Amino acid sequence: IVLVISLLVTLITDYAFTNFILRPFYKIIDQKLNKVNNPTSYNYQNIPTNTTDFKILDNSINSLMRKISDLFLLEKQFIANVSHELLTPISILSGRLENILTADNLPIEHENKIFASLKTLNRLKVIINSLLLISKVENEQYLKKDNVSIKHQLDEIYEDLEDRILDKKIIYQNHVKSDFIFTGNQALIHTLLVNIINNAIKYNMLNGSITIGEDLNSSNYTLIINDTGIGMEKEIASNAFNRFERENNENEDGFGLGLAIVNSIAKFHQLNIDIKSSSK
Known part of the structure; x- marks a missing residue:
């Protein structure tokens, strides 16, 4: 006791x-x-x-x-x-x-x-x-008070980049149908998407393709952008978000800051972003 x-x-x-x-x-x-x-x-x-x-x-x-x-x-x-x-x-x-x-x-x-x-x-x-x-x-x-529509942003970006897509004869397919909206900074999200799609065009092959899809469930929304670009080695892909990190390519201009901008905007909005690539 x-x-x-x-x-x-x-x-x-x-x-x-x-x-x-x-x-x-x-x-x-x-x-x-x-x-x-x-x-x-x-x-x-x-x-x-x-x-x-x-x-x-x-x-x-x-x-x-x-x-x-x-x-x-x-x-x-x-x-x-x-x-x-x-x-x-x-x-x-x-x-x-x-x-x-x-x-x-x-x-x-x-x-x-x-x-x-x-x-x-x-x-x-x-x-x-x-x-x-x-x-x-x-x-x-920056403030994060805008109602950002991913579908609307993608439609605007295509209009802005259509000439470049046609110049490289790229097959561009946008399968985003849902009007997913979240609170953030619209201008920054636009910049993020422009940089990603611009890279998909810049490093793509002639007569290549860009396919945009989505995966929406009860807890997460995932935007998936695939392209037939030149690809990157695993080590380069793992450092792609670092400033001034870029694969040497004499045929393309670049400063190695596009994906660094993408990474900063993603972190600011608490978004996860990932690159899956293989060198061709």
């Missing part, structure tokens, strides 16, 4: 310790660590507790998050400033080169060099804008 009573007392004590004494600690972990996705949305309100150690822990976390938030805001400002400082002189230089092209009696060799320089400057602008977009997405500087 004494043993049973001792066991009951121990269980009651453990229960009280876990559910009452440690409750503020679990609240700190849950509300101040597990649920923080963005430093700017952090809740600095102290968790009610009479335990000195928990108060110290709570205040220390608040202090740390203030420092992180300050650094986060500085980073955003730095990116905006650097982008402006880089894009402005590039635009000015491009304008000056374009004006030179209008000059009479410009030697053909000079004209060719100017065209090459303009192409390089344009590539720099694309890279800077792409990196700026990735940074803004990763810093959660």
